[in-house]
Every structure is written in C-alpha cells, then in structure tokens.
Amino acid sequence: MDFSHLLRTALPPFVGNMSAEDNNATQNIVETLTPLLGLQFNPFLNLFMIFYDLAGGRLGTLGLNPAYILTSFGLAWAFNKTWVHIYANVMSILGRYFTASVQVNSGDNIYDHVMKFLANRQDMTESRSLTAETWFKPTSEEADEADLFRTKISPDGEGVNLNFSNQESKCPPRFTPAIGLHNFWFRGKYFALSRQQETLHTDNSWGGSQYRDRESLVLSCYGRSPEPIKRLLEHAKQEYYSEHNARTIVKRPASQSMRSYGGRHSWSMVANRPVRPMKTVVLDEKQKVQVLYDMNEYLHPSTPRWYANRGIPLRRGYLFHGPPGTGKTSLSFALAGVFGLDIYVISLLDPSLTEEDLCALFNSLPRRCVVLLEDIDTAGLARPGDSTPASEDGDDSDEKSKDKSKKKDKDSKEKKSSEWNVADLARELKKQSSSESTDKKGISLSGLLNAIDGVASHEGRVLIMTTNKPETLDEALIRPGRVDLQIAFTNATREQTCELFKRMYDADRTATTPFQKEDRPQSTATTRLRSRLAFFRSPSNKITRTISAPVVRQLPLNDNSGEKDGNLTDTSVTTTAVDLDSDLCSLPSSASPTKISFAPEEVSKLLAEEIDDLKPITPEELDKIAQGFASKIPEGQFSPAELQGFLLKRKREPRRALREVGVWVEGTLEQKKSKTKVVRVQ
Numbered sequence: 001m002d003f004s005h006l007l008r009t010a011l012p013p014f015v016g017n018m019s020a021e022d023n024n025a026t027q028n029i030v031e032t033l034t035p036l037l038g039l040q041f042n043p044f045l046n047l048f049m050i051f052y053d054l055a056g057g058r059l060g061t062l063g064l065n066p067a068y069i070l071t072s073f074g075l076a077w078a079f080n081k082t083w084v085h086i087y088a089n090v091m092s093i094l095g096r097y098f099t100a101s102v103q104v105n106s107g108d109n110i111y112d113h114v115m116k117f118l119a120n121r122q123d124m125t126e127s128r129s130l131t132a133e134t135w136f137k138p139t140s141e142e143a144d145e146a147d148l149f150r151t152k153i154s155p156d157g158e159g160v161n162l163n164f165s166n167q168e169s170k171c172p173p174r175f176t177p178a179i180g181l182h183n184f185w186f187r188g189k190y191f192a193l194s195r196q197q198e199t200l201h202t203d204n205s206w207g208g209s210q211y212r213d214r215e216s217l218v219l220s221c222y223g224r225s226p227e228p229i230k231r232l233l234e235h236a237k238q239e240y241y242s243e244h245n246a247r248t249i250v251k252r253p254a255s256q257s258m259r260s261y262g263g264r265h266s267w268s269m270v271a272n273r274p275v276r277p278m279k280t281v282v283l284d285e286k287q288k289v290q291v292l293y294d295m296n297e298y299l300h301p302s303t304p305r306w307y308a309n310r311g312i313p314l315r316r317g318y319l320f321h322g323p324p325g326t327g328k329t330s331l332s333f334a335l336a337g338v339f340g341l342d343i344y345v346i347s348l349l350d351p352s353l354t355e356e357d358l359c360a361l362f363n364s365l366p367r368r369c370v371v372l373l374e375d376i377d378t379a380g381l382a383r384p385g386d387s388t389p390a391s392e393d394g395d396d397s398d399e400k401s402k403d404k405s406k407k408k409d410k411d412s413k414e415k416k417s418s419e420w421n422v423a424d425l426a427r428e429l430k431k432q433s434s435s436e437s438t439d440k441k442g443i444s445l446s447g448l449l450n451a452i453d454g455v456a457s458h459e460g461r462v463l464i465m466t467t468n469k470p471e472t473l474d475e476a477l478i479r480p481g482r483v484d485l486q487i488a489f490t491n492a493t494r495e496q497t498c499e500l501f502k503r504m505y506d507a508d509r510t511a512t513t514p515f516q517k518e519d520r521p522q523s524t525a526t527t528r529l530r531s532r533l534a535f536f537r538s539p540s541n542k543i544t545r546t547i548s549a550p551v552v553r554q555l556p557l558n559d560n561s562g563e564k565d566g567n568l569t570d571t572s573v574t575t576t577a578v579d580l581d582s583d584l585c586s587l588p589s590s591a592s593p594t595k596i597s598f599a600p601e602e603v604s605k606l607l608a609e610e611i612d613d614l615k616p617i618t619p620e621e622l623d624k625i626a627q628g629f630a631s632k633i634p635e636g637q638f639s640p641a642e643l644q645g646f647l648l649k650r651k652r653e654p655r656r657a658l659r660e661v662g663v664w665v666e667g668t669l670e671q672k673k674s675k676t677k678v679v680r681v682q
C-alpha cells in the first residue's frame with residue numbers, strides 16, 4: 001500500500017478547520033516524511049492514522065496542528081532507528097577489534113562454576129530477565145537451624161515439632177541470568193555475558209533421532225586481552241571449590257540419555273558429603289598406614305615420570321575384602337577425603353551399562369580421582385565363552401534347577417487361561433521381566449579388564465574394588481598390575497570395639513547438648529523412662545530383655561501414667577500382654593491390654609539410671625566404660641556396622657550402652673544361630 005496516498009486521502013476530513021496554508025503544509029510534510037520513514041506500509045502508522053482520525057478534529061480545535069505532531073513522532077522514530085543502527089555498528093566494530101571474549105560450553109565443568117558465580121551475584125539476581133532453577137540446600141547446612149532435641153515426645157507423635165512435609169517450599173529456587181544478553185561489573189571491570197541456547201539434531205545409537213539443547217556462555221570485556229575474563233573464571237572456580245573444601249563429591253554414571261551427551265554429562269553428582277576423617281575408620285593401624293603411604297606415593301607429581309622412564313603403566317588398584325559392614329566403603333571414602341579426590345562409584349549390576357558405556361565412563365574420568373567398583377563378586381563377570389556367570393554351587397544343582405524351571409514352564413503353559421488368577425499373572429510377569437534382565441548383555445570380564453587397562457586409566461586414577469568373597473574373583477582381575485594392594489577387613493576385635501565405642505561418644509563429650517542443661521535432666525529422664533518401662537517389662541513384671549520396635553508399638557502407654565514436676569507419681573503402665581519368649585511373628589493380633597504396676601523403688605532406680613545417663617562424662621570414665629563394653633563383645637563375631645547400629649540407638653548414653661550390651665549380645669547371637677532375619681533385640 002502507498003503510505004503517502006493513504007495519508008493524503010485520510011487527512012482532508014479533519015483539517016476542515018485549518019487554513020489552506022496549514023493544509024498544504026501538512027501535505028508537504030507528509031510527503032516529505034513518507035520517503036524519510038522509508039515505509040510503504042506500516043501497521044503502526046495505520047494505527048496512528050485511526051488515532052489521528054479520532055483525535056485530529058479535537059487537536060484542531062485546541063489549536064494544535066496534527067501534522068506537526070506527526071512530524072515529531074516521525075522524527076523521533078527516525079532518530080531512534082538511526083541511533084540503533086549506529087550503536088549496532090559501533091558495538092560490532094568495538095566487539096570485533098576492541099573486546100576479548102571467552103566461550104564456555106555447558107558440557108564443561110567451568111559452566112557450573114560460572115553459573116554458580118553468577119547466581120551468587122546480587123546485581124545478576126536483580127536482573128529483569130532470569131532463569132529459575134530448583135535448588136536444594138545441603139542437609140549439613142540445615143543442622144544448625146533445627147533444634148533436634150525434644151524432651152516431651154509421646155508415643156502418638158505429640159511433641160515432635162520437626163516436620164519436613166513442605167520442606168521443598170522452604171527452599172527458594174536459584175536464579176541465574178536468562179538466555180540473552182546481560183552485563184555486570186566485577187573488580188572494577190565491565191563484562192558482557194551472552195547466554196545462548198541451540199537445539200541440535202542427532203542420530204542416536206538405536207537408529208532414531210533426537211533433539212538436544214546445548215547451552216553456552218560468552219563472556220566478553222573491553223580491551224584486546226582476555227586476561228580479565230581468565231581471572232574471573234579463576235575466581236569463579238575458586239569460589240565454587242571453596243565450598244567443597246573438606247567435602248567429598250560422590251558421582252555415579254548418569255542416566256543413559258545423559259550419558260549420550262558424553263563428557264561431564266556422563267557422570268552425575270549424587271552426594272556432596274563432609275570428608276570422612278581417617279580416624280573414624282577403625283582398622284588395623286599397620287594396614288591404614290600401608291594404604292595411605294602407597295596412595296600418597298602413587299599420587300605424587302613426580303611418580304608419572306618415574307613410571308614413564310621404566311615403561312610401567314601408571315595405574316594403581318586396591319582390593320578391599322572382608323565380611324559385610326566391616327568398613328570397606330568407609331575406608332574408600334576416607335581415602336578420597338584425605339587426598340581431596342572425588343569418588344566415582346560404578347555398579348557393574350546396572351542393567352543399562354554396556355561395555356562401551358564402561359569404557360566411555362572411564363575415558364571421561366578426571367585426571368585424579370577414586371573409582372569405586374563395589375561388590376565385584378556379585379557382578380556375575382563371565383569369561384568369554386562362559387554361557388552363564390560363575391555359580392558357587394556346582395553343576396548338579398544348576399542342572400536340577402534348570403529341569404525344575406523347565407517343568408514349571410511346561411505346567412504353566414498347560415494351565416488354561418481360565419484358571420489363571422492374579423497371583424499367577426504377577427508371577428508370570430515377574431518371570432518374564434527377570435528373564436529379560438538376564439538376557440541383557442551386561443559387562444563381561446574382558447569388558448571390565450579393557451576399561452581398567454584402557455588409555456584413560458594411565459592418568460593417575462585410583463581404582464578400588466570391594467568384595468565380600470575374594471575367592472570367587474577371577475585371577476585375571478586381581479593379578480598384580482590390576483590389584484596392587486589387598487586390604488583384609490575383619491569383624492571387630494576387642495581393640496577395635498573399644499576404639500569404635502570411644503569414637504562414638506568422644507566427639508560429643510565436650511559439646512553442650514540440651515540434655516546437659518541443668519534444668520532438663522529430670523523431665524527428660526522421666527519422659528524417656530516411660531518408654532523404657534515399655535521396653536523392659538514383660539507381663540510378669542520381671543525384667544527379661546529388650547524387645548524390638550514392632551512390639552513396642554503394641555505397648556501403648558497409659559495417658560494417666562502421670563508426670564508432675566518431673567516426678568513419676570503413678571507408676572502403672574498399660575501394656576499389651578506379650579510373651580517375650582515366643583516368636584514375634586506369632587504375636588496375637590488382638591492381644592488384650594494388661595495393667596502392670598511397678599514397685600516405686602524399681603521406678604526410682606530406673607529414674608536414677610536415666611538421670612545418670614544424661615550426665616556429662618569424663619574422658620577417664622569413658623575409657624573405663626569403653627573397656628567394659630569391649631569385654632562384653634565376643635571377638636570376631638560382630639561387624640563394626642552391627643556395633644555402630646547398637647550404639648546409634650544409644651547415641652548420647654554410653655552408660656546405658658554398657659548396661660544393655662549383655663542382653664543385646666545374647667539376643668543377637670541367638671538370632672544369628674537361628675538364622676532368622678527378625679531382630680529380637682536392638
């Protein structure tokens with residue numbers, strides 16, 4: 001559409017009250033303006049003409065010439081267009097010749113450093129264009145905020161005032177600059193940031209295609225040197241890792257789709273925990289020093305040259321073996337902490353993990369790190385040619401079970417569909433899914449050896465394999481060169497038990513817990529005493545043994561058990577009649593409540609014990625209690641994990657732990673003997 005024609009036909013009706021001179025002037029201006037604006041048709045001007053149509057008459061009566069207003073608008077617009085054009089050109093020349101820039105791709109760790117740096121900057125988070133990201137505070141940072149010690153907790157949950165049901169709402173999102181252009185000042189320098197996103201189309205390995213988003217950041221500054229940007233990146237990195245000091249990052253292989261991105265996307269961080277101090281791992285001192293010395297030497301900067309000069313591949317492998325719960329994983333984490341390394345945990349049982357994936361994962365490891373392959377005996381690593389993973393129970397049983405399953409299959413096929421019930425269907429589905437998972441290729445021994453011996457392994461990473469059954473491992477896997485040092489873990493010895501006990505209570509000894517405040521012991525003790533009465537009493541009113549939590553739930557305390565001013569005035573407790581010597585599984589479902597009365601002197605004794613338990617402890621006394629505790633634990637029978645489990649239930653009460661350990665040892669040994677999984681004492 002011809003704009004000048006439009007103006008000429010549109011204007012006359014509104015300029016009736018203008019002089020002919022004005023009218024001519026308007027037309028002249030419009031004719032001059034049209035080519036100046038450089039537009040044949042513009043929706044904005046069309047709109048303006050409608051506005052002009054409505055308001056033109058009024059402006060005329062007010063003595064304002066609409067033509068001049070139109071001209072002013074046009075000039076302002078033209079000026080703006082010219083300015084934008086000049087600005088863009090000047091910026092482009094400046095950008096090309098007088099700025100330096102650095103690009104950071106989202107596939108690199110630096111991307112995380114910069115994003116965190118930007119998210120922490122107030123000027124950035126106050127920008128008008130932001131991206132919100134879900135962000136969780138590490139649990140360790142929350143510890144100070146919560147008052148963990150409640151003194152009046154009743155069995156119905158009253159008194160508990162920690163509630164995490166809406167914890168996510170309390171965690172604000174993290175704000176980062178949105179896609180687009182941003183700028184900020186850092187250490188007196190002006191920086192421009194461009195956050196960009198592109199969508200890539202790729203063919204995936206299973207023949208399909210997929211779209212992926214890839215982001216990048218371009219940081220630029222004025223001047224021909226990129227030094228200020230390098231310094232900024234250095235600062236961002238330092239800031240990022242300053243929070244990681246005294247922390248160990250745990251990574252696991254990312255999901256299959258993320259792994260296809262490669263690089264840093266191959267691994268995802270699953271935990272960022274405080275470093276585990278070496279002294280918290282109870283192990284033979286000689287073994288500890290041996291492994292520390294070995295790793296220290298291996299990780300020393302001069303070691304790669306030493307190995308290279310002798311043509312020896314630079315890699316180090318350790319095998320930690322021993323019964324479950326004896327500290328193999330704990331030592332791996334402690335070692336990673338001592339040397340400030342991240343820990344990369346791989347489970348060979350992961351059905352989505354192929355041999356190619358494993359090699360790719362090893363190739364994307366950082367230069368120095370700990371790689372932890374847990375429970376390798378359970379991975380079913382088969383030598384090439386082996387049709388099934390090694391089985392411990394000879395061939396006979398294998399054949400028998402095969403025959404059995406064949407018969408079962410036949411039976412189930414013969415079963416008419418009308419006879420099928422839900423249980424049959426569920427069983428069949430389970431069988432199908434398990435056979436599908438066993439059909440999966442998984443990792444073969446040679447695949448694992450390839451990954452271990454691969455190029456990326458010559459880079460200073462430390463491989464730790466853990467197992468409960470070292471005898472079942474293939475010799476090739478643990479030959480020198482792949483496993484250079486073996487550490488044997490055993491169930492707790494007397495010294496280890498003593499050390500474990502002291503470690504458990506020593507750290508808290510000096511800390512002031514609310515239990516130690518002078519005004520609290522009495523009421524705390526009586527509250528806790530009520531639950532202890534439930535734990536300790538049988539219907540015959542005789543202390544027999546501690547009983548497990550499921551039973552305790554069936555022992556509701558009488559609301560009238562009475563507590564006034566910190567004293568138990570009514571010592572009767574309503575409890576369910578339970579024969580403690582019978583198996584817990586055979587508990588009567590509708591056991592009737594029985595009233596039990598306690599002799600006042602018994603209650604006073606228990607109360608005195610409770611109050612005593614809450615008193616601070618001296619190092620000498622702790623040492624004595626630890627010795628007493630260790631003497632009650634038979635050597636080599638309990639794993640440190642079991643002992644820790646027992647002590648954790650008596651977290652701040654070493655005296656109580658000593659008092660109750662005898663009953664616990666007796667009950668646990670009995671339970672082990674009967675091979676039942678049901679815990680009677682804990």
Ligand SMILES: Nc1ncnc2c1ncn2[C@@H]1O[C@H](COP(=O)(O)OP(=O)(O)OP(=O)(O)O)[C@@H](O)[C@H]1O
Nearest residue numbers: 280281282323324325326327328329330640641644
């Ligand atoms: N030697 C030990 N010193 C201190 N704590 C220990 C020790 N052994 C086990 N524990 C404690 O027991 C728990 C389990 O330990 P860990 O996972 O290290 O055992 P593990 O030998 O790796 O067990 P598994 O063979 O079942 O993987 C941890 O919480 C740990 O603190």
